[in-house]
Structures are given as structure tokens and as C-alpha cells.
Amino acid sequence: MSARPLRIAMLASSRYPVRQPFAGGLEAFVFELAHGLTTAGHSVTVFAAPGSDIDAPWNVMPLRTFRMSEETRRLEPTTPEWVVEETHAYLSVMLELARAELGSFDIIHNHSLHYLPLAMAHTIDAPMLTTLHTPPLPWLEQAVALPGGVASSFVAVSEFTARQWEPINGPVPVILNGVNMAYRPVGSGGGRYAVWTGRLVPEKGVTSAIAAARRAGVPLRIAGPVGDREYFDTAVRPLLGAGAVYEGHLRRDELNALVGDAAVALVTPHWDEPYGLVVAEALAAGTPVAAFARGGIPEIVDDSCGRLATPGDIDGLSRAIREAMTLRRADARGRAERRCSHEVMVQCYLDHYRQLIFPPMEGVSA
Known part of the structure; x- marks a missing residue:
């Protein structure tokens, strides 16, 4: 060959x-x-x-x-x-x-x-x-x-x-x-907030992330492109404030810093995500993940790096947030190196x- x-x-x-x-x-x-x-x-x-x-x-x-x-x-x-x-x-x-x-x-x-x-x-x-x-x-x-x-x-x-x-x-x-680990150094997690990244469209489910973060008592920072303006204006924007902040559509270095400083990353699809690249990106930054167990996400997240909740279960996701925040960042990074090389x-x-x-x-x- x-x-x-x-x-x-x-x-x-x-x-x-x-x-x-x-x-x-x-x-x-x-x-x-x-x-x-x-x-x-x-x-x-x-x-x-x-x-x-x-x-x-x-x-x-x-x-x-x-x-x-x-x-x-x-x-x-x-x-x-x-x-x-x-x-x-x-x-x-x-x-x-x-x-x-x-x-x-x-x-x-x-x-x-x-x-x-x-x-x-x-x-x-x-x-x-x-x-x-x-x-x-x-x-x-x-x-x-x-x-x-x-x-x-x-x-x-x-x-x-x-x-x-x-x-x-x-x-x-x-x-x-x-994901290229060279461009994603392990963050400190010192921000003590949750982060949600992705396209702001109904199937990505950011409204569930906002609800679960509030129930867990954890501030949430959101970043990504507005893929559906009507959805953002009618379903997402009214939920902002009171600990939920939209940071805008960020470049890779800005996004890496936001994710790396977070204590936990939320992944909340309302459809069966084929893979879930945002999961791999969060783990590469050493940030544990709390996610709905849909599509390909359970193939990436195990007990060493995150917690999974039943799709649509806001109470379960809020518990997953609190538990994931206690996990070691080195273990999250290690999972990314082994599974998402x-x-x-x-x-x-x-x-x-x-x-x-x-x-x-x-x-x-x-």
C-alpha cells in the first residue's frame, strides 16, 4: 500500500x-x-x-x-x-x-x-x-x-x-x-458556572439547559450562533437574565476559554444527536459534562467524565449538573484523549x- x-x-x-x-x-x-x-x-x-x-x-x-x-x-x-x-x-x-x-x-x-x-x-x-x-x-x-x-x-x-x-x-x-487537543488546553474550571455551546435552534434544547441550571442553582453562560431567529426571540431571550447569560457567537480561542473556565458543560439535545462534538470539545478542556442520554452522546460520556440524564428530565439533569461538578478535570481530559483523539x-x-x-x-x- x-x-x-x-x-x-x-x-x-x-x-x-x-x-x-x-x-x-x-x-x-x-x-x-x-x-x-x-x-x-x-x-x-x-x-x-x-x-x-x-x-x-x-x-x-x-x-x-x-x-x-x-x-x-x-x-x-x-x-x-x-x-x-x-x-x-x-x-x-x-x-x-x-x-x-x-x-x-x-x-x-x-x-x-x-x-x-x-x-x-x-x-x-x-x-x-x-x-x-x-x-x-x-x-x-x-x-x-x-x-x-x-x-x-x-x-x-x-x-x-x-x-x-x-x-x-x-x-x-x-x-x-x-478534536485537536493542542488547541484546547485544560481550563481551570474556576468560573464555577455551567456552560452551554452550540447552534441556537429548537433541536439543540438550550431552554432545557436554562431550566436545569436554574434548578441546580448554577449560573449558566451560553454561546453559539443564532440559527433560528424566531426561536431565539420567542423561546430563548425571555429566559435570559437571573443567572443565564448569552455571550454571543465566539471564535475558537474565546470559546475554549469560556468552556475551560466552566465547572460543567451542559448538552441538552431534543433530538438524537449523531455524535455531539460539543461533548468532545468540553472534555478536551477538562470540563465534565452533564447531558441528556440521546444519540451518540452515551458513547463518549462515561462515569469518569460526566453524568447522563433521561432525555427531557429537568430534575434528573439538575442532579447530573451537581454531580458532574465534583468530577476530576484530569479524568475528563483523559477521556477525551482516549475516546476523541x-x-x-x-x-x-x-x-x-x-x-x-x-x-x-x-x-x-x-
């Missing part, structure tokens, strides 16, 4: 730029993985939304933008423009990759949540690996079910997500998301890449 540097194309979101402060966990993940692969000596080109970080140590190719004509808007006023723009962006990049000279890329690593990269994977000479960051969304599932199958291999971000996809894809290997994640992806690029010949062991 060749050990030469690889030429890797990564397909990211066409809607949210890969830049700080990150719009969400997917953008942060792409940034971290691209950084790790580049540091390991490989050539990485990220196809991402316009405005992505051009100062990164890899190539950034903005996905094509498109604006509907006024006539089309008039004739189809109910069609969301972002749906048309996203479809155009991925159709364009897949056509460009199909026309690329043989050898332009060794592998295409697909992180998009759109069906077109899967549906058009057979048009590209290079193999494709798709990371399943979500449950089987209808548009993704129908692409996988196309006649003749889909010309992509798959990995999932958690055992939970792999189980969700198994009835559709069969068994799926798992590579847990990793950035180095292990990068090496696992490189191993998968090489298996696809240099498949063993029949009768010859790899």
Missing part, C-alpha cells in the same frame, strides 16, 4: 462557510480534519461555501453561487431559494470533478448533506468516501437507493448513526470525530483513503 502524500478533495457545506466562528459542528469538523491531513503532509482542497477561510493551510475552492431570475421567483414564489442554490452548487462541482483530468485528486471525501454528490459519484474517476454526519434523511436515502447502487463508500460518526443507516447501507464502519481520527481516515485508492489485488493481502 503506497505511503505517498495524497491529493484529497473535500466537499463541505454550500450554505455555511468553513471559517471562524463556525456555524456548526460540521464546519468545525471539516476545518479540523483538513488541518490534520495537511499537517500530516497531504494536499487538501476544500470545496466550500463562498467566504470560507482563505488563510487556512489548504486550498479553498468556493462552490458556485446562483441567483434565480426575477421571472422565476415570480412563477415559483414558494420554492425556497436556498434549495435551488444548493442544488446548483453541488451539480456544478460534481460536473467539474467529472471533467477533471485523471489524477487531479486521489480521493473525494464527501461531507455534504446533499443527495447530488452521492447520485453523481459514478461520474468521477476518483473513489469517494462519504461520512454520515446525520440520520438517514429522505433525500440522502433515495440517492443511496438508486438503481445499480451508489459509487461511494461510507463511514459513520458513531455506532448510533451506523445502526440507523444499517437497514439502508448494511454495516457501516465507524470513525469517531476527534484527533490523531486517531486522521489516521483512520488515511487508512480508509488508501484502502479505496489502492485496493488489494485478489489473493494478495493488504
Whole structure:
């Protein structure tokens, strides 16, 4: 199996730029993985939304933008423009990759949540690996079910997500998301407050965090992008004050300081979180976690680093907060190093890449 540097194309979101402060966990993940692969000596080109970080140590190719004509808007006023723009962006990049000279890329690593990269994977000479960051969304599932199958291999971000996809894809290997410990020093925890980070949207459940922190008698500091303005204004903003403060949308260094100084991190999804990157980020900072036991979160949090509550149980979560605050920060950091290793994640992806690029010949062991 060749050990030469690889030429890797990564397909990211066409809607949210890969830049700080990150719009969400997917953008942060792409940034971290691209950084790790580049540091390991490989050539990485990220196809991402316009405005992505051009100062990164890899190539950034903005996905094509498109604006509907006024006539089309008039004739189809109910069609969301972002749906048309996203479809155009991925159709364009897949056509460009199909026309690329043989050898332009060794592998295409697909992180998009759109069906077109899967549906058009057979048009590209290079193999494709798709990371399943979500449950089987209808548009993704129908692409996988196309006649003749889909010309992509798959990995999932958690055992939970792999189980969700198994009835559709069969068994799926798992590579847990990793966080770069070098950029996340262990914090003091001296702030004696709880912290909640993430996108401010209904499914992330920040209102449960506010209620549980108040019941536990612990101040709460909140950080993240407002992903749903109406939800924030009507459901979240009225709950602020009296120990619950919104700090805004922070850059990585600011966020690391906020999380590292916290005594406990709250993770309160109202849906089955496929992985829970904010859990790994908190543990890397040495901050124990109190969370709802949903989706992939129980695969990361054990008794050494946090406490889990039944989803929706505010009393249980308030108890989990108080108990988690007594745990050793060194144990939280140790759990992150063992379970959420950035180095292990990068090496696992490189191993998968090489298996696809240099498949063993029949009768010859790899």
C-alpha cells in the first residue's frame, strides 16, 4: 500500500462557510480534519461555501453561487431559494470533478448533506468516501437507493448513526470525530458556572439547559450562533437574565476559554444527536459534562467524565449538573484523549483513503 502524500478533495457545506466562528459542528469538523491531513503532509482542497477561510493551510475552492431570475421567483414564489442554490452548487462541482483530468485528486471525501454528490459519484474517476454526519434523511436515502447502487463508500460518526443507516447501507464502519487537543488546553474550571455551546435552534434544547441550571442553582453562560431567529426571540431571550447569560457567537480561542473556565458543560439535545462534538470539545478542556442520554452522546460520556440524564428530565439533569461538578478535570481530559483523539481520527481516515485508492489485488493481502 503506497505511503505517498495524497491529493484529497473535500466537499463541505454550500450554505455555511468553513471559517471562524463556525456555524456548526460540521464546519468545525471539516476545518479540523483538513488541518490534520495537511499537517500530516497531504494536499487538501476544500470545496466550500463562498467566504470560507482563505488563510487556512489548504486550498479553498468556493462552490458556485446562483441567483434565480426575477421571472422565476415570480412563477415559483414558494420554492425556497436556498434549495435551488444548493442544488446548483453541488451539480456544478460534481460536473467539474467529472471533467477533471485523471489524477487531479486521489480521493473525494464527501461531507455534504446533499443527495447530488452521492447520485453523481459514478461520474468521477476518483473513489469517494462519504461520512454520515446525520440520520438517514429522505433525500440522502433515495440517492443511496438508486438503481445499480451508489459509487461511494461510507463511514459513520458513531455506532448510533451506523445502526440507523444499517437497514439502508448494511454495516457501516465507524470513525469517531476527534478534536485537536493542542488547541484546547485544560481550563481551570474556576468560573464555577455551567456552560452551554452550540447552534441556537429548537433541536439543540438550550431552554432545557436554562431550566436545569436554574434548578441546580448554577449560573449558566451560553454561546453559539443564532440559527433560528424566531426561536431565539420567542423561546430563548425571555429566559435570559437571573443567572443565564448569552455571550454571543465566539471564535475558537474565546470559546475554549469560556468552556475551560466552566465547572460543567451542559448538552441538552431534543433530538438524537449523531455524535455531539460539543461533548468532545468540553472534555478536551477538562470540563465534565452533564447531558441528556440521546444519540451518540452515551458513547463518549462515561462515569469518569460526566453524568447522563433521561432525555427531557429537568430534575434528573439538575442532579447530573451537581454531580458532574465534583468530577476530576484530569479524568475528563483523559477521556477525551482516549475516546476523541484527533490523531486517531486522521489516521483512520488515511487508512480508509488508501484502502479505496489502492485496493488489494485478489489473493494478495493488504
